[in-house]
Amino acid sequence: MNPLLSDIPLQLETERLILRAPLQTGDEEIVHQAIRDSFCELKAWLSLFQELPTVEETEILLKNAHINFLKRESFRYLIFDKGGGKDFIGTTSLHGIDWDIPKCETGYWINTKYSGNGYMTEAVKELANFGLNHLAFKRIEIRCESRNFKSQFIPEKLGFEFEGTLRNEALSADGSKLTDTCIYSKVN
Structure with a gap:
């Protein structure tokens, strides 16, 4: 089936969160403020x-x-607190999609003031389940820098398998040095 015909919901829900596609007027303001708060x-x-x-x-x-x-080509969702109404928590996405396999990578970032509450783990769990069950992806990866322990905690908590570390695989965010990348996956 052509991926353009895939039924992809604009919103997903968990017990505490709403994940929705970024398409509403005003999204740029709340996301920009979160970037400023978490810069x-x-x-x-x-x-x-x-x-x-x-x-x-x-x-x-x-x-x-x-x-x-x-x-x-990718599915980015903005994460909101269900109980708090308009509280923007962060983003998570399925990207790097290869529809021939099919497989993808999951990425995420959180507004710092919401860190440590399990929100991102809950959101990534929902999105991974969506990818594996609804989209029938055969593989979902999470890649993160080996020194980013907060980011590594999420796939470890969700039962992703640690596949290894690619040494000197990428440049640091500021481009100043080589870094190692940890790879985690779930397979269907």
Whole structure:
């Protein structure tokens, strides 16, 4: 089946969270504020956030994410607290999709003020289950820098299998040195 015909919901729910595609007016403001609030942590791990983006640049990122969602190239969801109404927690995505296998990678970042509450673990669990069960992906990977212990905790907690460490595999977020990448996976 052509991936464009795949039925992909614009919203997923867990016990505490709503995961929804970034397409509503005002999303750029709340995401931009979360990036500002979490900039030091994001800058350490993500090359995308070496400079604080403007609101307009954040809007472009979200619009491109929506375009990629529609093209079935990646599925980024914004994470909100169900009980708190508009509390934006972070993002998680299925990306690097290879529909021939089919497989993908999962990525995520959290607004620092919500870290340590299990929200991201809950969101990634829901998205991985969606990928494995609804989309019938045969493999979902999580890759993270070997020094990013908070990020590694999520696949370990969710029962992803640690497959190994790729040494000198990537550049650090700031591009200043080589880093090692840990690979975790779940297979169907």
